Amino acid sequence: DTLADVKARGELNCGVNTGLVGFAAPDANGNWTGFDVDVCKAVAAAVLGDPAKVKYVPTTGQTRFTALASGEVDVLARNSTWTFSRDTDLKLDFAGVNYYDGQGFMVSKDLGVTSAKELDGATVCIQTGTTTELNLADYFKANNMTYTPVNIDSNAEGEQQYMAGACDAYTTDASGLAATRAAFADPENHIILPEIISKEPLGPAVRHGDSNWGDIVRWTLYALIAAEEYGITSKNIEELAKSSQNPEVQRLLGTTDDLGAMIGLDKEWARRAIAASGNYGEIFAANIGEQTPIGLARGLNAQWTQGGLMYAMPFR
Amino acid sequence: MSEAITRKIDRSQMQVSDEVAISITNMNKWYGTFHVLRDINLTVHQGERIVIAGPSGSGKSTLIRCINRLEEHQAGQIIVDGVELTSDIKNIDKVRSEVGMVFQHFNLFPHLTVLENCTLAPIWVRKVPKKQAEATAMHFLEKVKIPEQANKYPGQLSGGQQQRVAIARSLCMQPRIMLFDEPTSALDPEMIKEVLDTMIELAEEGMTMLCVTHEMGFAQAVANRVIFMDQGQIVEQNNPHDFFNNPKSERTKLFLSQILGH
């Protein structure tokens, strides 16, 4: 029983990327920040009452699922794509989607390429151990094109490779491309091609077979999304908890019904989760939003009310 | 016998008791299929000094090494000081702590000082307190006339000194029987005398000794009995006088002519 384990341990083990700016990266003092990290913090706040009680376990593309399966981490918040085989054969349960992504290509402007369809014969840099590798193979095959893959072990190495012109195109999730491009000395010389060749719903995953723990992570994520929908922010949350008349908000913040009891938590779990680093929108804006160096637009990740896909199931 | 008395040791003074120290009966040993020792029968009494001679490869070393079970025999019986040597570890340990052995190449422990070499076995096998073991060791080092070397390492000593340390080391276990396997053959001529003197002194004190050696002078001086071996068998045994002056077997004669002529 993961919940009991986590509570007994007093610490949430959260699997994260070894270093992907904006999503999860340690700073010079080893403090982790990022979009995925904030999910960990929210879960820790909900379950343990303290967003700081997280042990971040850096995982590589190769070790992440095993770390989860073997119980080394309680939740894997590491930009992992939700796919059929992972959900079934790998015995994971995805708790939801915190970022809708898709694989794209970045090329240098002076290559004169405007569409991925023109990449026949190109050399493409990819990170090993990701779904990208499979998508890439499928895409070129489907379009009857050839390419030379350059398999790179880490993101940093891949960027270096691309910048030196050792590959014509760099492919990874569009969010990653944007982050990478943003960090270049000359972002204007690189373009991200319009084709998005795959669906990459990224979300936190838990071990298969512990539904209650899965529920906790899933609904913590929904709480963050719902909070944005209802305008609950980390600043106004205390006030709203007292004053809000919206029954959904009241239920969410534990002012009325005790939803927390149904998943083995206390009444105020969601309030703490949101307070940890804000609602989904705040987290997005703080880590990868347009104001950050990464500068991602909300796009698909906007609330459903704004034409996006972020849609929290009702708290009822 | 009487003619030998004029030699260095007065043999009549030395007590050879009736008590049996080593008794070997019908002992046989093989290395693989090679029959090294054949039907050895030998009784050694307390206080006897026996010299074993014979051509190279005749099994002298093997015989000696069987007596403290550095080699295992496969048939027959070896009883040392009343204890039969079988594969029983307790018996082996008992025998080994009663029997001292001095090797051709000294085999001192180079990482220990002379004193530590001498006290090691008493401390760890006999469980003697360190102080006491050191006192004993100094006593025996004095006996072999190198007390001043006690704190040196073996590598710093000459061959003769090393061999004397080896003798002292064996004596520190206060064995009832001493075995010597060509103790002087790795030494330079000048040093041989030092070691032989030490051995003669030991002999004078009545130690039971079995000594493989080619020093025939030594044999004549101290041995009660000389045993001649060839091809794994005891060919002849006799008192030194008769052995040297009146060998009976042809082989012995041949051997003696080579050794003494050399």
Add this chain to the structure above:
Amino acid sequence: MSEAITRKIDRSQMQVSDEVAISITNMNKWYGTFHVLRDINLTVHQGERIVIAGPSGSGKSTLIRCINRLEEHQAGQIIVDGVELTSDIKNIDKVRSEVGMVFQHFNLFPHLTVLENCTLAPIWVRKVPKKQAEATAMHFLEKVKIPEQANKYPGQLSGGQQQRVAIARSLCMQPRIMLFDEPTSALDPEMIKEVLDTMIELAEEGMTMLCVTHEMGFAQAVANRVIFMDQGQIVEQNNPHDFFNNPKSERTKLFLSQILGH
């Protein structure tokens, strides 16, 4: 002189021709700034047997090694068999194939059999057919009395046998001059005799020999001349009888007293 004739070799039988085998004039050698050989003058005639003695470090080995250019000299002249030793490689090769050398530590080739050791140089340097080289080798192995070891490896022989192989190996090149650098000093006493006997036999056949040795018995038995070196200089040279019985220089006297007293 006449007293020495009764020794093992009858010197009058041995022909020392007038032909000059080695002539060294005003030769000097330095190791770095260390002056090892100083103004060496030496003429050796065909058939002469010269023994070189002297304290350790006096330059005996260096002198011998200069003669077949294992060391380079820096001043003066060395003429071997009519060929002057310069840096000219052809001359060096010519000299080396005329001069045999036997080392203190034998320096046999351990990866080759005794026979191969002996045939290697004739085959590759003299271009002798293998069969013939082997026949010659067997002849010389017989001469040093170990033909039966021909197919063993050096590692399987005793020291004395190894040194005899080394001599045979040199002889197989049928050199006109043999150099020996302390050929017996690495051997056990029993084996020294074997090797000296071989050398005496060689001497009897009239081989020109230069031999660094401390075996004074050998010197007295075979040498025409004994050279005493000290501090890189030839201090005294004389026929063996006078050298041993009537040394002139103080140093020689001192040296002889040490050597012979030892």
Add this chain to the structure above:
Amino acid sequence: MSELHAETVPFVRETMLPPAPPPTQEAGAVRWLRTNLFSGPVNSALTILGLLIVWFLVNHFWNWFAHSVWNAGSLSECRQIIIDRWGEGSTGACWAVVRERWMQFTFGFYPSGLYWRPTMAFGLLFVALAPVLFSESRKIRRIVLLTAAVLTLSAMAVLGAPTHWFIFAAVIFIGATVIAEQNPGRLLIFSLLFPFLGVWWLWGGSLWGPIMALVGPVLGWVAYRLLGRFSPILAGIGMILVPLLWWIFLAGDAARDAENLASLAIPAVASDRFGGFLLSITIGLSGIALSLPLGIVLALARRSDMFLVKTLAVMFIEFIRGVPLIALLFVASLLLNYFMPPGTNFDIILRVIIMVTVFAAAYMAEVIRGGLAALPKGQYEAADALGLDYWKAQRLIILPQALKISIPGIVSTFIGMFKDTTLVTFVGLYDPLKSMSDAVRASTDWKGIYWEPYIFVGLIFFIICFGMSRYSMYLERRLQREHR
């Protein structure tokens, strides 16, 4: 005619010649050049080739090194400074990243307030090593201890160590130096305690944990003593079983209770904070300390005349030596959890240390086997003849000598292992070389900095490994002298 020459040649030198200086060609710089650089056509060609290589290297890298910047806050600032100083288009090294992040390269994510703790542990390590490695030469012992003391204490002062710990370290250093003057063997106690103390200083927490762990061997010894009266076999079993039982069932609780009674805790630091050279050295040292005993056991087993024991040892050693370390690291990170009882989950650093230990132990076993084989058979026989049993003979006679002979091999195994600790990057640990450099590059300030971190880390590795290899060569030479 035969006596002719002998008669004519008698010669006596009356005055000895003084040594003369060698001919001018044979001395001084000319000679040196002639013999060392231009002694023949081939040699001259080689010299020219060598000069070309040197010129090529200098020509290509000199500018870059010469244009070094040490003070800057980010890579772009660095580049700006270089352009300002040396003009448009010039390139240069930006060592500012090392200056700014070298603590991170050294300590990883260790809490900065506690940097003094690993520093102290590392400094005191030399005290622990003194009786093992530097025991022979008093001069070296003095130099090593005093240098370690001065460096450690000043580093601790700079890093803001609490006064009482500072005094503690100072006392140990002074005490050790004094004791080492008389009998370095006595420092062995500290060497034995050091693993426990070191673990405590690095990971923090309660001292009671290490203490209770230490109680295990003590209990084992007691059991051995008590049971030894009945039967040595029983004693042997007891000696192994009692500590095991203690560690598995009681030690944890005992430590907790003791901690509650009297707290001996210092702030705990979790494993995931380890990184950089701290991680490498921790893994390396634990690996060597653990692999040495394991290697000895394996070597003895491999030389045993018991068929089964020997076979098992051979299989184990050959298996480990036949597989890349990186595969074993993946076993540590991916498979070890499969092999443990369900629910156990232990620290990744610990798992990596286990695998590194096993890996090094196989190599160590071969090194020690060589040492054992080099011992003359007479040593075994002499020990037997004195009545020493197998274990006593091994402990008192054989191993001390064999290990001494093997020191060079052991050191080079250690160097190899230390270099291999960089491979932990592939299982998500922050090794100094790749992960740390990547982590530094992941920050927006230093994105795109490439060579400087690598050169810096490589240089540190070089200094440490080269130092160790020189030390082992020195030991080898000295041992050769001794064994003459």
Add this chain to the structure above:
Amino acid sequence: MSDTAIPAQTPFRLSMLIYDRRYRSLTFQVIVFILVMAFGWWLISNTIENLRVLGKDFNFGFLFQRAGYDIPQPPIPYTSDDTHLRAAVVGVLNTLIVTVLGCIAATVLGVIVGVARLSNNWLFARLMTIYVEAFRNVPLLLWILVVFSVFREVLPPPNAFRGENATASMIFFDNVALTNRYTAIPTLGMTNDPGSLDLGWRITISWATIAFAVALIGGWLVHRAIANWAQKTQDQTGSRPTTWWMSLAVMTVPSLLLIWYFGLHLIPPEMKGFNFVGGLNISNGLVALWLALTLYTAAFIAEIVRAGILAISKGQSEASFALGISPRRTMSLVVLPQALRVIIPPLISQYLNLMKNSSLAIAVGFMDLKGTLGGTTLNQTGRELESILLMMGIYLILSLIISAGMNYFNSRVKLKER
């Protein structure tokens, strides 16, 4: 005299299990065996239990599923539609390629450097020492990254070769292009293609290749025969006939004829689109890995060679000189045959190390065994237990083969001792 006396059996007592030497070792072995078995059983039962809890099974069926990923430059035909098994085989072949190339180059370089360190040229010996120490004391991973990065940063990208005013140009008469992705070299074309032999499993070998192999092997055999004849002549007459031109002829003439017959010609790589096409593009991952492994291992081999030569005492060459044997012959007849015996055992371990170190290919994206079976396959299928066990098994087998081969060689040249 009894020749085959059978030792008398003493009756068995229980205490003999402990105190009798014969039984004691038996007892001990049985205990060790039981403990090892128990430990093994414990591991296996834990694994089974863990697999059960996770709902996984232990099954190599995944090897026959579609791999779905691409491997650049597979040595045998491979596409993303092939199975994981085939991908693993590609990985093994890649490992072998880099190992074999690395061993050859490292040996050559190592021997040269080892000898150069002994040279009396002060400058050159020092340079070699610096090289050796630098490579021995810095982690291999760093060297791999450095070599890879040097290629990437220093060499021009392929598009620098494009267009009228290209900034980079090809070398060797426009046949080879060094780029920061790959080294483009020409392939061989035939005007008279004899077709190829199908070995099954979609592996084909051109008949031309086979013809050349036969020609070369045949040429080599004839060369051996010539050498034997020369040896025999030398044995008989003492002088060795000059045979190098005959050997050269039999080694080259058949091949030249075949080249003419098949109309063999070079097809130089050509810049087209993004990359060079037409030739063979050897990826920098492979080249960098190979070069780094070579440089690193050669540093160790140099030390081994140096030690081996130094181990042959000066007396050996002096004795040879004194016999009038020339320095060159001394080296080949006296010094090297002996040095070889000292050198070979540590050389074996260096070859093994090189093979194992090649698993660092992961750092440069070269798809060796670790990259395919232990990397992408493992990752895509989630079969870590099976993949890693299989991978370790393969590495183990390769190691055992290398060491068995070299041990055989070693035992043949061992010195005979007394």
